[in-house]
Amino acid sequence: MIELTVNGQKRQIDADGDTPLLWVLRDDLGMTGTKYGCGIAQCGACSVMIDGTVTRSCVTPVESVASAQITTIEAVEADPVGARVVEAWVKHQVPQCGYCQSGQVMAATSLLKQKAKPSDADVEAAMTNLCRCGTYNAIKAAVRDVAGLAATQEHGA
Template identity: 85%
Template structure:
């Protein structure tokens, strides 16, 4: 049994220590907001926050997060910064197909928690998750909005 803290709740899971966190979240705990994309930590659809920093759950062994705080998309609206990010995502109509968006929201929330006033270069460096629909301009606009930065024409 591995004890995890997910979205502020202690959870015990019966999983092999090297099982990817993604599969524990989705299959064992029924938290399907975190998506499987590529399985090799390239796309970011599986992004969660671990102790406030964005992490790719598809390659993170569940034992690596034991005793740490894991936050998933299911808890974003309960977080002050996360709620602002979700609100900006809606305002700027960021999602198209929506598949990557939980990971995008997690990456943006992590960025804004670490740097409330990121530069465009900071946003570009942090927002590296892939979006097959190409919503990058809307993502950048939403992040700038939450940061209170003027929109660029």
């Protein structure tokens, strides 16, 4: 048995230690907001926060996060920064298909918790999740909005 703290709740999981956190969240805990995308930590659909840092859960062994605070999209709005990110996502109509958006929201929340006023370079460096619908300009506008920064010309897309 492995004890995890997910969204502030202690959970006992009966899983092999090398099982990816993604599958424990989805299959054992029923938290399907975290998505499977590529399985090799490239796309970011599986992003969660581990002790506040955005992490790809598809390649994170569950035993490696047994003593960590895991936050998933299901609880991101319980955090004031996460709530503001979700509000900005709605305001800027970021999602199209929506598949990658839970990972995008987690990445943006992590960034803004670490750096309240990120530069454009900070946003570009942190927001590396893939979006097949190409909502990158809206994502950047939403992040800048939460940070209280002036809108960029790309927002019109």
